[in-house]
Amino acid sequence: MKPRHFTVAITGASGVIYGLKVVEELLRGDSRVSLLVSEAGFAVLRQECGLDLAGTPGEILDGVRSHLGLPGERLSYYDLNDLFAPIASGSAAPDAMLVVPCSMGTLSRISSGNSGNLLERAADVMLKEGRPLVLAPRETPFNAIHLEHMLKLARLGVRIVPAMPGFYHDPETIEDLVDFVAGKVLDAVQVEHTLFRRWGSRP
Ligand SMILES: Cc1cc2nc3c(=O)[nH]c(=O)nc-3n(C[C@H](O)[C@H](O)[C@H](O)COP(=O)(O)O)c2cc1C
Known part of the structure; x- marks a missing residue:
């Protein structure tokens, strides 16, 4: 099967570690990742x-690569002002886009079709x-505006996978909780992983 191409966007909600984990896991497989990070x-x-992470796009890319400890030849990074990036065009759309974590600000702008930046x-x-x-x-708690945006997007086919770790897989560390959320995000786009033990499987 042809390696898949994902856009992963990290926004300014708490839990940016989930986004890093998703990028790491995709790169450990054979996927290609176009990374976006909002200012927040x-x-x-x-x-x-x-x-x-600061500096030129190349320096930011190097910073992410060295943080993940991966060579990351299949990782690209684009500045949010770069509206000439391939992913800005439907003709070069990736196989899927994951916004992890997604702030309420970004959620609102996506739900209203605001295309003010590359993300x-x-x-x-x-x-x-x-x-x-x-x-x-x-976010917690959600207000009615957040919920309305999520409902609107879910009705358009967007998968809403809240950063809400489960506790039924016997987590022992924070990493176990992070892996659970990252794994659920990857499940939503049919990426195989072993980030958490599935219900019914043996320890
Ligand atoms: C440490 C920190 C944690 C934050 N956590 C959240 C959060 O969990 N959810 C959220 O919607 N916004 C959170 N915010 C606020 C967003 O960063 C802020 O609304 C920002 O404008 C979002 O911009 P973005 O959508 O472009 O990333 C947090 C901000 C900071 C500094």
């Missing part, structure tokens, strides 16, 4: 993961091309 996403990466445009392209778009919203 960079701030939360600094705050929650101590990962300070929003890439998501809009997925919707117009009828390709898989997966959002992992993170």
